[in-house]
Amino acid sequence: MKEFDYIIIGGGCAGLSLAYELEINEKLKDKTLAIIEPRKEYKKDKTWSFWKVASHNFDDCVKKSWDNFSINIPKNTNHLQCTSYPYQSVDSGLFYEKINKKLKENKNISFFKNISEINSKNSFIFNSVPSLKKDYRNLWQHFCGVEIETQNDFFDDQIFNLMDFDCDQRESVHFFYTLPFSKTRALIETTWLSKMNDSSQKDYDHQIKDYIENHLNLKNYKITYKEEGAIPLFYPIYEETKNKINIGTAGGMTRLSTGYTFLNIQEHSKYICKNIENISKTKKFEIGKKYQFLDDVFLRVLDKNPEKMPDIFFEMFKTSPKTVIKFLSNKSNFFEDLSVIFKMPKFTFIKALFY
Numbered sequence: 495m496k497e498f499d500y501i502i503i504g505g506g507c508a509g510l511s512l513a514y515e516l517e518i519n520e521k522l523k524d525k526t527l528a529i530i531e532p533r534k535e536y537k538k539d540k541t542w543s544f545w546k547v548a549s550h551n552f553d554d555c556v557k558k559s560w561d562n563f564s565i566n567i568p569k570n571t572n573h574l575q576c577t578s579y580p581y582q583s584v585d586s587g588l589f590y591e592k593i594n595k596k597l598k599e600n601k602n603i604s605f606f607k608n609i610s611e612i613n614s615k616n617s618f619i620f621n622s623v624p625s626l627k628k629d630y631r632n633l634w635q636h637f638c639g640v641e642i643e644t645q646n647d648f649f650d651d652q653i654f655n656l657m658d659f660d661c662d663q664r665e666s667v668h669f670f671y672t673l674p675f676s677k678t679r680a681l682i683e684t685t686w687l688s689k690m691n692d693s694s695q696k697d698y699d700h701q702i703k704d705y706i707e708n709h710l711n712l713k714n715y716k717i718t719y720k721e722e723g724a725i726p727l728f729y730p731i732y733e734e735t736k737n738k739i740n741i742g743t744a745g746g747m748t749r750l751s752t753g754y755t756f757l758n759i760q761e762h763s764k765y766i767c768k769n770i771e772n773i774s775k776t777k778k779f780e781i782g783k784k785y786q787f788l789d790d791v792f793l794r795v796l797d798k799n800p801e802k803m804p805d806i807f808f809e810m811f812k813t814s815p816k817t818v819i820k821f822l823s824n825k826s827n828f829f830e831d832l833s834v835i836f837k838m839p840k841f842t843f844i845k846a847l848f849y
């Protein structure tokens with residue numbers, strides 16, 4: 495059976511981002527790479543959005559970028575600017591196409607459907623398939639979104655809506671998220687932060703239809719695309735071994751308070767690429783410990799006080815949006831952390847330290 499220097503398990507966002515980073519930095523000229531990916535074909539299945547706080551290789555896959563956003567709670571809306579860190583949406587279809595085209599040019603890179611097809615004994619492995627402990631206490635960000643097209647101009651495409659909490663909360667945390675790609679096209683998502691043992695929240699189609707038709711008052715539209723997912727708001731099991739690194743969601747690249755992962759994956763890929771010659775001895779790349787601690791407290795508050803969360807998110811963004819964006823994107827300094835923390839209800843958060 496064939497052997498390879500490197501193996502990437504899972505050719506999704508993290509696996510392909512890493513392979514691309516290695517390829518464009520000429521790290522695969524004299525090394526071989528096998529990518530293990532079971533899917534039969536690549537097509538658009540996700541819309542990755544984030545504040546651009548760091549550079550990445552996929553500006554040409556960005557569908558739309560915004561400098562303005564809003565947050566709503568019942569009877570109140572906050573309009574905010576993000577000119578310093580525009581919010582970008584990457585089309586996964588364009589992303590897969592760009593990377594696969596590039597990777598196919600290098601004969602040292604091979605694709606397989608199953609790891610049993612190769613000899614992996616002497617390879618260095620980058621694994622992006624998470625091992626998730628089933629625990630009913632775990633929180634998830636689960637969501638469903640549809641891209642819709644209207645006949646007439648309807649959306650203001652200069653501003654996206656990050657969170658609209660003016661909706662049925664069902665004793666949980668629920669909001670709608672709207673990305674207007676043009677005046678006639680938008681992605682509208684229903685998003686829940688909750689445990690997954692409650693299937694009553696999964697009537698996503700009904701929630702979206704009701705929001706579009708009765709909240710936005712839009713009757714004439716057609717659905718052109720749908721995506722659904724669940725992001726674990728807890729770290730997957732990570733077994734430390736000498737010849738293996740976990741990447742992507744499996745590698746703890748999700749910011750637990752927000753679900754944002756894409757840009758962390760890009761930074762992790764750059765880090766691995768920079769250290770690839772000495773990878774087995776390189777220090778593990780992690781989202782900063784302070785964010786791990788603060789997110790843990792934040793999620794405890796969320797778990798115990800779901801009814802308080804719309805106001806907490808709303809208040810948080812009353813600090814300068816630039817500061818909050820840096821905080822949520824793991825780029826804040828000590829003083830910026832403090833200014834976000836001071837916007838939180840102190841008693842609720844202090845109590846959460848002792849749950």
Ligand SMILES: Cc1cc2nc3c(=O)[nH]c(=O)nc-3n(C[C@H](O)[C@H](O)[C@H](O)COP(=O)(O)OP(=O)(O)OC[C@H]3O[C@@H](n4cnc5c(N)ncnc54)[C@H](O)[C@@H]3O)c2cc1C
Nearest residue numbers: 504505506507508540541542543722723742743754755756
């Ligand atoms: C619908 C959706 C929307 C999201 N939107 C955002 C967003 O807007 N912003 C953001 O920052 N994050 C977002 N995320 C979170 C995160 O960025 C994505 O989940 C991202 O795809 C994670 O990359 P990954 O490589 O870890 O996982 P994936 O992209 O899921 O890649 C894992 C790959 O492993 C393959 N695989 C599965 N089983 C095996 C196996 N046994 N052997 C080999 N391969 C296997 C899968 O087919 C898949 O291709 C979103 C997640 C989802 C699900």
